[in-house]
Amino acid sequence: MFEKILFPTDFSDVATKALQYVKRLKEAGGEEVTVLHVIDQSNLELLSSYSTIQDFISIEKEIEKRSLEEIALVVNELKQLGFKVKERIEKGVPLRVVLKVADEENPSVIVVGSHGKSNLEELLLGSVSEKVVRKSKHPVLVVKR
Amino acid sequence: MFEKILFPTDFSDVATKALQYVKRLKEAGGEEVTVLHVIDQSNLELLSSYSTIQDFISIEKEIEKRSLEEIALVVNELKQLGFKVKERIEKGVPLRVVLKVADEENPSVIVVGSHGKSNLEELLLGSVSEKVVRKSKHPVLVVKR
Numbered sequence: 001m002f003e004k005i006l007f008p009t010d011f012s013d014v015a016t017k018a019l020q021y022v023k024r025l026k027e028a029g030g031e032e033v034t035v036l037h038v039i040d041q042s043n044l045e046l047l048s049s050y051s052t053i054q055d056f057i058s059i060e061k062e063i064e065k066r067s068l069e070e071i072a073l074v075v076n077e078l079k080q081l082g083f084k085v086k087e088r089i090e091k092g093v094p095l096r097v098v099l100k101v102a103d104e105e106n107p108s109v110i111v112v113g114s115h116g117k118s119n120l121e122e123l124l125l126g127s128v129s130e131k132v133v134r135k136s137k138h139p140v141l142v143v144k145r
Numbered sequence: 146m147f148e149k150i151l152f153p154t155d156f157s158d159v160a161t162k163a164l165q166y167v168k169r170l171k172e173a174g175g176e177e178v179t180v181l182h183v184i185d186q187s188n189l190e191l192l193s194s195y196s197t198i199q200d201f202i203s204i205e206k207e208i209e210k211r212s213l214e215e216i217a218l219v220v221n222e223l224k225q226l227g228f229k230v231k232e233r234i235e236k237g238v239p240l241r242v243v244l245k246v247a248d249e250e251n252p253s254v255i256v257v258g259s260h261g262k263s264n265l266e267e268l269l270l271g272s273v274s275e276k277v278v279r280k281s282k283h284p285v286l287v288v289k290r
Contacts, residue, residue: 001169024146028173133287141286142278
């Protein structure tokens with residue numbers, strides 16, 4: 001029921017809070033966690049329209065480097081608890097990528113923070129997690145701020 | 146993190162599926178469950194407009210009687226697992242009642258089925274559980290059909 005957990009994270013405070021719930025699910029049979037970070041395509045596009053190609057390439061590399069560092073911290077924390085861990089970093093539209101990965105991984109449950117870093121957009125358009133709840137066929141645990 | 150669980154149920158199939166997740170959370174520290182059933186005010190109002198007062202009173206009593214019987218089954222199932230259980234039957238608008246009870250009980254987590262019995266209305270207006278996710282300040286585990 002909680003064997004295989006999909007944990008999408010943008011490394012925000014509420015995602016870090018959600019991670020505590022993932023860890024606790026170990027006791028309810030949690031065995032495997034896929035940690036997913038989506039590099040938001042729309043942020044990259046915004047960035048590219050405001051910078052030279054050279055700047056853009058170096059900023060994009062910096063973003064990828066930081067994502068790798070941050071996801072490694074999460075992965076280690078989970079491995080230390082005895083979880084089997086997969087990590088995935090993908091570029092795209094967060095909602096679409098989360099649903100695609102959920103389709104591929106077929107998790108028992110998705111654990112997700114209620115709001116991402118792009119707060120204003122989410123206030124206007126609804127949060128990614130709300131849409132995951134609506135569209136996913138898997139159980140979703142939404143952790144609030 | 147999962148100590149105190151609020152479990153709103155309309156006794157539908159998906160609520161019964163959600164109950165299995167509640168039970169499994171015992172192992173992750175679940176101790177206490179409040180089982181909440183809301184008798185939907187709008188159904189009662191619809192009913193009252195199509196029936197005589199005498200019919201309405203007897204149908205309402207029948208609904209209350211069945212609710213008591215059904216909630217007792219859920220309560221027993223949870224008690225047998227060693228949960229401390231509270232039961233609450235309330236009349237009102239499901240979303241509002243769930244949020245009100247969540248405020249009063251301050252649960253660690255709300256476990257809820259993704260869709261209630263009133264499927265068509267939910268398709269048009271969004272499900273109660275989606276709105277609970279949006280409006281509650283507590284973590285919500287949404288179990289899908």
